[in-house]
Amino acid sequence: MNAPATTTHLLPEIRLRAVPQAFIGALQARFGAQCSLAQAVREQHGRDEGSFQAPPPSAVVFAESTQDVADAVQLASQYAVPVIPYGAGSSLEGHLLAVQGGISIDLNRMNRVLSVNAEDLSVTVQPGITRKQLNDVIKDTGLFFPIDPGADASIGGMSATRASGTNAVRYGTMRENVLALEVVTASGEVIRTGTRAKKSSAGYDLTRLMVGSEGTLGIMTEITVRLHPLPEAVSAAICSFPSIEAAVRTTIETIQFGVPIARVELIDRHGVRLVNAHSKLDLREEPMLLMEFHGSPSGVQEQAATVQDIASENGGQSFEWASTPEERSRLWAARHSAYFAAVQSRPGCRIISTDTCVPISRLADCLLDSVQEAEASGIPYFLVGHVGDGNFHFGYLLDPNIPEERITAEALNHKLVARALRLGGTCSGEHGVGLHKIGFLPDETGAGAVDMMRAIKRVLDPRNILNPGKIFVL
Incomplete structure (x- = not known):
């Protein structure tokens, strides 16, 4: 087991590399209207949904084919200019930030x-x-x-x-x-x-x-x-619990019992409150599981009955079932709108999102201690999680004008990751490392593994032009 995290996890130093005017001219000659230098376009492609900021890229190329991408990268390689691929812009870990300058290649037109x-x-x-x-x-x-x-x-x-x-x-x-x-x-x-x-x-x-x-x-x-x-039958349900511990225990028992549940998502009471206000819902403001079952009609019915029994034994109540697509969409709107409901609840805020994942048997150990720390911090937060596979996210709502809030939130995240690693988990279940988790990677994998990653990067990208400064710093 690796030692607990001890490093400071802040945005790496921004070290902009030169973008020669000859390179920009070559881009414009090759791509014409597909190359934009407009400030608004560059700023759009220089941020994601995360909380970090960096200068925008120097240009944006709107690729329409593989050849467009290849030509843009060949020019970037010739001039040793960084290149950052851009998709929907929905990442949370600073993947899109031009921390070493360069250009963005927008791939949205390649959507066939x-x-x-x-x-x-x-x-x-x-x-x-x-x-x-x-x-x-x-x-x-x-x-x-x-x-x-x-x-x-x-x-x-x-x-x-x-x-x-x-x-x-x-x-x-x-x-x-x-x-x-x-x-x-x-x-x-x-x-x-x-x-x-x-x-x-x-x-x-x-x-x-x-x-x-x-x-x-x-x-x-x-x-x-x-x-x-597509499953022959689909059924969904929400169920409220007296505590997060009861909801997590229900999840663990469901997975260990072998129920082939398709989805099981957790929203804490803060998240439910935010969703109610945002979506004009009247869900019980208690910890909630959202569950979905796929299979044959009889199989779905059997799965649902088994999980309802498990939930009831753990204090679950107020089951609400949905079998039509419209009813399921209404229930799942609560989960999918949680992030944006939180953003709107504190105008101007930025969110630091955690992304730890632990073995399902250690989920309660990791989550409950972290909830206590978040409650004691005074930072507004909410908790959601794909708890069926041990992955969960705290969202800390920060006022960007109060630096102490970021310091507190980063300290909470630091403790959470250290706890997850001690329990055999990971610092990132699905968001990726990007910028925000660079310091955690050696704590999780060990310095030797990170050195091997760097060696692969150096061989495959000797001029360090492909999204440099992400995952680790060369």
């Missing part, structure tokens, strides 16, 4: 479905398509793409951060659902990794290397993902 292979349960897409757009295109095939991080994120961004979300307890994460990639390397070369076959033992698994690399090893331009059959 290239091929649907329904018989093989797979689809190949461009990186800019969002998960909702993808599911809308394939809705008539009887299949769906289940990874749901909450935001309508792009498939490219989800692959780059190894995202997961509400359905991960049953369908896995992007790690399990990406089969093959087309990638533009740091030299502008286009390579392919993986195949549509269910398995392969041919050489190094470069697909897994790229998935979760946060744009630091290559830019994904085509992605082949698994699809899953």
